[in-house]
Amino acid sequence: MKAVLSSENNNRIEAQIAVTGSKSESNRLLVLQALFPNLSINNLSASDDTVVLSKGLKVQNGKVDIHHAGTAMRFLTAYFAGTEDAEITLTGSPRMQERPIGVLVDALRSLGANIDYVNEEGYPPLKIVGKKLNIEKVSLAANISSQYISALMLLAPSLSNGLTIHLEGKVTSVPYITMTLSLLEQMGISGSFLENEIKILPSVKVKDIAITVESDWSSASYFYSIVALSESTKIRLTSYQRDSLQGDAALSQIYEALGVKTEFIEGENAIVLSKFNSDVQDEIHFDLVNTPDIAQTIAVSCFGLGKACVLTGLHTLKIKETDRLTALRIELEKLGARVDISENSLRLYPSSGMQKHIAVNTYHDHRMAMAFAPLGLLTPLTINDCEVVSKSFPSFWQDMAMVGISVNLV
Secondary structure, three states: EEEEEOOOOOOOOOEEEEEOEHHHHOOOOOOHHHHHHOEEOOOOOOOOOHHHHHHHHOOEEEEEEEEOHHHHHHHHHHHHHHHOOEEEEEEOOOOOOOOOOOOHHHHHHHHOEEEEEEOOOOOEEEEEEEEOOEEEEEEEEEOOOHHHHHHHHHHHOOOOOEEEEEEOOOOOOOHHHHHHHHHHHOOOOOOOEOEEEEEEEEOOOOOOOEEOOOOOHHHHHHHHHHHOOOOOOEEEEEOOOOOOOOHHHHHHHHHHHHHHEEEOOOOEEEEEEEEOOOOOOOEEEEOHHHHHHHHHHHEEEEEEEEOOEEEEOHHHHHHHOOOOOHHHHHHHHHHOOOEEOOEEEEOOOOOOOOOOOOOOOOOHHHHHHHHHHHOOOOOOOEEEEHHHHHHHHOHHHHHHHOOOOEEEEE
């Protein structure tokens, strides 16, 4: 399916959007709910990733196919490894079978886990025979995806002696680690994160508790882009809070540099995005080591504004749903951009025009589809494989139609 996008000068509109719950928070809470069933969850994400994870957690024996859901692969690997009597073959899409899992498997094996590779060493599918894990210390590299670390943190309170995780080197994606720790603490589970050591104490049971998931800040990024590229659009988003657990809440500061003001509506858990007159710098620099998931959106916003940008801290983008740095370069160049990439950075040069009627490929990556969609305000374009957005934001195209972009699904 394709989304054919255009705009009929709808740059002066107001809209209110209810964004689905955070995928990151939802997925962490689902694992904790499987370990501690007296947890109830409100405003759960409607994303494919969360649905797949929820279904997978209910399986005790047999095959679990998580398709493209990287978070589910990491979290379920740890969960099943520590679930006694579980016998699971954990697999995914062809792309998922190209994404490395060895760092997490090695860490779990050092704790005594019984995990074998079905095909290629270091990659899914995995054969997991769950067992009781008693070893209480593990070490792994600090500059890896935080999902490996969070997977161990979520398993930790169910272990007899808890778990101490020593991180070797410079820690990246710190907000996602602190998010996991904060959710554990909300449930009454004790833990700490000091320098390069994470310590989670064991917990046999927790009190009855209900946790409401905040809406997803990564999903909010596309509306920030819409406002940045528009003339005077104003968008109200729910449900968001100033003291967010999500690292991508940094959007409220980052997009000030692109002319977007964020107003937090106290007591209503809402934010209002509006365009303000500002002199956007000719070249913008952002270190996104803690917020890599919004790199694509920022790069596309800068291109649409004709501004140069240098984005760093992007080393984890090479192993996402696709090699996001290469994909960004290819698709932006089709639209007329000049882009340089390295292993961990992207440089976009200033541009003065944009090609029309370009078809953007998404590479089975939801964020490629959603990051490029706001350009529909500026030029007619097509997003191929547009249904991929359901991975994290099922109502995305309906919401785009509410903020000034004509969407024709064909």
